[in-house]
Amino acid sequence: DARVTQTPRHKVTEMGQEVTMRCQPILGHNTVFWYRQTMMQGLELLAYFRNRAPLDDSGMPKDRFSAEMPDATLATLKIQPSEPRDSAVYFCASAPGLNTEAFFGQGTRLTVV
């Protein structure tokens, strides 16, 4: 059953703490995306990778967010330090290419108090 797996599903943390979200893309997909979803802004692209290389992370606040792909089976999104305005659902998605169907994970619901 090929699917994108995200961990953790839920995370509550205090302001100032580091948060790491993980994503296992579908095997064989060479493009990985990180999106953030809020009621106000909808789905916003934070960063994406092609063949593990970061192509664009202009959607991320650079001072606190970082995204990496240590290997083809793992993508990470880190927030340090976290702030209450970071509270949102973070989705990872993978795809065979850019203009093909993107398969989304179940998301990580982050609450920063």
Added chain:
Amino acid sequence: QKEVEQDPGPLSVPEGAIVSLNCTYSNSAFQYFMWYRQYSRKGPELLMYTYSSGNKEDGRFTAQVDKSSKYISLFIRDSQPSDSATYLCASPGPSGNTPLVFGKGTRLSVIA
């Protein structure tokens, strides 16, 4: 102006009604359009994919693109309570080689 605009609703209809969901896009060079469906507490899933103008039908769902007015529509016939979800339109941009740009999504409730 966002590249893809969508009325967030919410939209509430009785079971069996015909539903019309709409998006507008700003760049006339967009060629590919997608509709994703997102159930509560889940990730979005691709529902339909269309290229350029015209209609595409899949069961009770019809996707329509009007390039002259830069308008994208999704019609649901004989709507069911199981259709209750948020529907998001998306496009991979003018060349088809950029990440998907999503509308904010329209929340639909079909009442039995």
